[in-house]
Amino acid sequence: MAAPLESADVVIIGGGPAGSSLALGLGESGLRVVILDRARFPRDKLCAGWVTPPVFEALGIEPEAYAMDHVLQPIHGFRVGVSGGRESATHSDEVVSYGIRRCEFDAHLLSRTDSDVREGESLRSLERQASGWLVNDSIQAPLVVGAGGHFCPVARRLMLGPKSEEPLIAAQEIEFRMTPEQAKACPVAAETPQISFLRDLKGYGWIFRKGDWLNVGLGRQDREHLSKHLESFLGELRRAGRLPPDMPKDFHGHAYLLYDQAPRRLFDEGLALIGDAAGLAYPRSGEGIRPAVESGLLLARTLRNASSADKLGAPETLAGYERDLLDRFGSREHRPGPTDRLPAPLVRFLAARLLGHPRIARDIVVRRWFLRA
Ligand SMILES: Cc1cc2nc3c(=O)[nH]c(=O)nc-3n(C[C@H](O)[C@H](O)[C@H](O)COP(=O)(O)OP(=O)(O)OC[C@H]3O[C@@H](n4cnc5c(N)ncnc54)[C@H](O)[C@@H]3O)c2cc1C
CATH class of the missing domain: 3.50.50.60 (FAD/NAD(P)-binding domain)
Incomplete structure (x- = not known):
């Protein structure tokens, strides 16, 4: 029945x-x-x-209470740069975001x-x-x-x-718990995650430490060259000594729409x-x-x-x-930004020179793009 x-x-x-x-x-x-x-x-x-404070407010969750039995990494700034170009770090005395x-x-x-x-x-x-x-x-x-x-x-x-x-963002990522030796040797500042833009501005890589957990990944608008860009980003991180040499290699992929x-x-x-x-x-x-x-x-x-x-x-x-x-x-209509209208070589040239500039990193990338201030 x-x-x-x-x-x-x-x-x-x-x-x-x-x-x-x-x-x-x-x-x-x-x-x-x-x-x-x-x-x-x-x-x-x-x-x-990476979660912005309004998420906690909207859900009525007290960060201090949440942190009592969950990983909650306060973030005070970002390290912003462009692949192979200059980098700068922003800092705020207030918590601008959290890592969960x-x-x-x-x-x-x-x-x-x-x-x-x-x-x-x-x-x-x-x-x-x-x-x-x-x-x-x-x-x-x-x-x-x-x-x-x-x-x-x-x-x-x-x-x-x-x-x-569908014009999706494809991403690959790994999150793993570092061994005590790896955590001790890891130079990544937990309060300042790193964001590294690709030169064509079609995506970015990140390395984000939350206590003993390390999260590394890259997302971009065209999925065809994703692995190549990821490999190149990991190469840069390795050369800068930011990745543990014996870290796991099983990156996984997912996607989302803007x-x-x-x-x-x-x-x-x-x-x-x-x-x-x-x-x-x-x-x-x-x-x-x-x-x-x-x-x-x-x-x-x-x-x-x-x-x-x-x-x-x-x-x-x-x-x-x-x-x-x-x-x-706001409207769901895609409004091309200034970089969409410029020829690709000029975008790469400008990105390499401007994105890691301290004021642009602080006022445009972090405040406007990431924190939507
Ligand atoms: C690599 C990567 C990094 C990202 N980093 C960030 C970040 O740092 N900060 C940020 O804000 N956003 C980030 N995002 C985006 C963020 O993860 C998503 O926007 C968010 O998870 C959306 O939440 P959701 O509840 O809509 O969907 P999901 O979190 O995907 O939840 C969907 C749920 O539906 C269930 N489900 C799926 N199919 C079925 C089915 N057929 N039947 C029943 N259940 C089903 C799944 O099991 C899952 O539990 C990232 C995305 C990617 C891919």
């Missing part, structure tokens, strides 16, 4: 920062919320783990929700019904939210064009996307955790204001979420 069907008001596919923020925002709303995640937490997520480990951070966020969380359960099927959706042949709901990251299956249903045409280049719709009847599923990472810095968290909270606000539970998936309700998101993050 088939198991009886369950019913929910909202089913969230993915319990990363976007999904858990939506669930947190719906806490005590009286709505029945189910989260499905194919992984079991704590789970790894490829990420440098995603396996810890995401598990913590998910544990703060009061939703029905089903770990180890993938979205296997999504069937349209008269008044909503049937999820995995077992849960009926008027609204299904795609929070499954870049490869979210709900996002695939809402895709406007072929997946191969806000102003993501050809993804935010909703359709009974479906909505948040976080990487919607392609919301900030252009320039690639910061994606903050937009993931804020989009989840914005959708929660819209849903709390819906006139009744059966209107949760209605286009007029979800259009409110889209409006709020565009108000918050």
Whole structure:
């Protein structure tokens, strides 16, 4: 005999920062919320783990309390440069950002929700019904939210064009715990992560120390030459003595879309996307955790204001979420920056000379691009 069907008001596919923020925002709303995640937490997520302070504020997390049982590396500045060119370091007396480990951070966020969380359960099927959706042949709901990251299956249903045409950022990264000897010899200053731009400005590499953990990676706009750029960046780090000679070599890859280049719709009847599923990472810095968290909270606000539970998936309700998101993050239209209009050799020439200049590093790269001050 088939198991009886369950019913929910909202089913969230993915319990990363976007999904858990939506669930947190719906806490005590009286709505029945189910989260499905194919992984079991704590789970790894490829990420440098750089989080800006507004993320903690938005989620009501006290950094000091979080740091009591999780890795939390305060950041006071960045070391900025361009591959093979000059470098300079910025410094602020205040904490400008934090370093976290995603396996810890995401598990913590998910544990703060009061939703029905089903770990180890993938979205296997999504069937349209008269008044909503049937999820995995077992849960009926008027609204299904795609929070499954870049490869979210709900996002695939809402895709406007072929997946191969999405202008994505491809990245490769490793995070490992240094041995006591490696940690002692490591010259990377934990309070000042290094960002090294590629000369064509289509991406950057980073090395980021969080206590005994070292995170090294590189992301760029064209995936074809990614490994070549990564190798060259690692070569520079090795020559500068910043990498332990016997570090692990198993780099892994992932991808994401930038806000102003993501050809993804935010909703359709009974479906909505948040976080990487919607392609919301900030252009320039690639910061994606903050937009993931804020989009989840914005959708929660819209849903709390819906006139009744059966209107949760209605286009007029979800259009409110889209409006709020565009108000918050601006138009999704890609506006070419000055460097997009210059010939490539000139961009390389200017980047090599300007990016590591102390004032440009401080005022443009760190304040404007990375901290969005
Ligand atoms: C190499 C790299 C470095 C980055 N560094 C930073 C950084 O330092 N700071 C920053 O702010 N951003 C960074 N980003 C971006 C950031 O990681 C993402 O923007 C962020 O994780 C988005 O959160 P999310 O909740 O939307 O998706 P995710 O964190 O990807 O969570 C999605 C969840 O959905 C689950 N899921 C997926 N498919 C299914 C399915 N079919 N069924 C059920 N569950 C499913 C997954 O298991 C996962 O738990 C980086 C990205 C990359 C690739």
